[in-house]
Amino acid sequence: MAKLWGGRFQKSTDKKVDDFNSSIRFDKRMYKQDIRGSIAHATMLGKTGIIPKSDADKIVEGLYGILSDIENGKVEFLIDAEDIHMNIEKLLTDRIGEAGKRLHTGRSRNDQVALDLRMYLLDETNTLRLMLLHLLDVLLSLAKEHTKTIMPGYTHLQKAQPVTFALHLMAYFEMFRRDLSRLSDWRKRCDLMPLGAGALAGTTYLLDRGFVAEQLGFSGITRNSLDSVSDRDFAIELAGVISLIMVHLSRFSEELILWSSHEFSFVEMDDAFSTGSSIMPQKKNPDVAELIRGKTGRVIGDLSGLMVMMKGLPLAYNKDMQEDKEQIFDALDTVMLCLPVFCDMLATMTVKKDNMLRGSKGGFTNATDAADYLVKKGMPFRQAHEVIGNLVFYAIKENKALDELTLDEFKNFCDMFDEDIYTAISMQTCVNERKVPGGPAEDAVNAEIAEAEAFLGSVSEN
Ligand code: ARG
Numbered sequence: 001m002a003k004l005w006g007g008r009f010q011k012s013t014d015k016k017v018d019d020f021n022s023s024i025r026f027d028k029r030m031y032k033q034d035i036r037g038s039i040a041h042a043t044m045l046g047k048t049g050i051i052p053k054s055d056a057d058k059i060v061e062g063l064y065g066i067l068s069d070i071e072n073g074k075v076e077f078l079i080d081a082e083d084i085h086m087n088i089e090k091l092l093t094d095r096i097g098e099a100g101k102r103l104h105t106g107r108s109r110n111d112q113v114a115l116d117l118r119m120y121l122l123d124e125t126n127t128l129r130l131m132l133l134h135l136l137d138v139l140l141s142l143a144k145e146h147t148k149t150i151m152p153g154y155t156h157l158q159k160a161q162p163v164t165f166a167l168h169l170m171a172y173f174e175m176f177r178r179d180l181s182r183l184s185d186w187r188k189r190c191d192l193m194p195l196g197a198g199a200l201a202g203t204t205y206l207l208d209r210g211f212v213a214e215q216l217g218f219s220g221i222t223r224n225s226l227d228s229v230s231d232r233d234f235a236i237e238l239a240g241v242i243s244l245i246m247v248h249l250s251r252f253s254e255e256l257i258l259w260s261s262h263e264f265s266f267v268e269m270d271d272a273f274s275t276g277s278s279i280m281p282q283k284k285n286p287d288v289a290e291l292i293r294g295k296t297g298r299v300i301g302d303l304s305g306l307m308v309m310m311k312g313l314p315l316a317y318n319k320d321m322q323e324d325k326e327q328i329f330d331a332l333d334t335v336m337l338c339l340p341v342f343c344d345m346l347a348t349m350t351v352k353k354d355n356m357l358r359g360s361k362g363g364f365t366n367a368t369d370a371a372d373y374l375v376k377k378g379m380p381f382r383q384a385h386e387v388i389g390n391l392v393f394y395a396i397k398e399n400k401a402l403d404e405l406t407l408d409e410f411k412n413f414c415d416m417f418d419e420d421i422y423t424a425i426s427m428q429t430c431v432n433e434r435k436v437p438g439g440p441a442e443d444a445v446n447a448e449i450a451e452a453e454a455f456l457g458s459v460s461e462n
Pocket of ligand 1: 023027083109110113317319321322323
């Protein structure tokens with residue numbers, strides 16, 4: 001096949017090079033954006049008189065025809081035509097002849113690919129945003145059910161202080177809320193239209209860049225022609241945003257895996273979200289959570305791959321940059337594969353409240369509260385810490401929990417202890433006295449939930 005750029009060449013491209021160089025296999029997914037971009041460019045060329053208006057009309061009509069043929073599965077893309085940009089341009093000239101050859105006036109594939117990729121990512125992340133909102137919704141509904149569900153809180157994976165499952169869920173709400181805000185922040189920088197940068201140095205045609213931006217729904221145009229074609233920050237940043245979403249999903253997955261174990265037994269995944277073993281009949285494995293944790297590694301790999309790919313590139317466009325697509329597409333595909341299945345897994349799991357409460361008890365999770373009890377009776381905290389430390393050491397030897405010690409035993413360590421120590425160190429008191437904003441007490445969590453609900457209501461609308 002004759003190349004669109006064949007004029008300077010005496011020989012045809014080696015078959016191996018055609019295959020090697022071609023990106024159509026993975027960039028064909030940007031066909032819609034490529035066509036929309038070309039329609040806007042052609043319309044602008046016609047409007048400004050850079051090409052005859054009648055040719056612009058033919059181009060636009062031809063492009064709509066190609067779009068509908070692709071959508072109806074009637075188009076076969078050619079490896080020889082290298083990428084989506086040249087495939088579509090070739091289809092156009094095959095169909096409408098002479099006029100089609102005017103489409104690429106004042107444009108290069110370098111600014112074209114920058115445009116297509118920005119548009120593709122902006123389009124796809126609309127769905128990603130909805131998926132994040134859905135996850136926030138699932139977390140919030142679950143949190144509402146569990147404001148009284150006491151569970152152990154951990155540091156160093158050692159039992160620390162009792163919290164509620166609602167507080168734990170709302171921690172994830174905060175993480176994913178930040179992800180949502182990072183995504184809208186990213187959007188501002190991606191939402192700029194690069195056409196007009198040409199190959200690297202702009203163009204001699206006085207293009208109406210603002211018009212093209214407006215046609216395509218961009219909020220502005222990129223400023224510098226060299227930067228416009230050599231910038232892939234928007235792909236790297238998005239891979240960063242996605243990586244962090246995955247890290248959050250992965251941390252939660254890790255907890256769900258631990259909690260599903262016999263040793264914790266805090267939750268049980270629904271049968272529909274678990275798998276069995278081919279040899280051990282008793283097994284019920286949390287494969288979904290494990291796979292999400294595993295896929296996080298590949299997404300972080302996509303992010304590192306993109307950064308390493310860019311770090312040594314001189315300005316402006318280099319063919320290395322064709323490698324951006326598979327990585328950012330993989331990151332997007334993966335996060336959008338994980339989010340819905342994670343949401344459904346979460347919404348259908350059984351929460352074993354009794355085990356959570358039992359888990360919160362052993363391990364002296366109320367030791368801080370016992371110290372606070374003495375502080376409230378006037379003892380300095382550091383001294384109270386020491387007294388309770390000694391008491392815990394004694395209780396470990398006696399194989400008792402703090403609330404299983406007799407009042408006499410308490411009094412042996414400090415005569416400030418009274419009968420009210422038992423209520424002061426019950427799990428319910430430990431949780432409900434933590435009323436500080438952001439804490440686990442029911443009222444504090446309910447305030448958090450109310451704010452979260454208002455937040456979701458306000459972001460869902462726009
Ligand atoms: N397929 C190329 C890419 O993905 C398009 C840009 C090619 N430009 C060039 N001058 N070879 O980056």
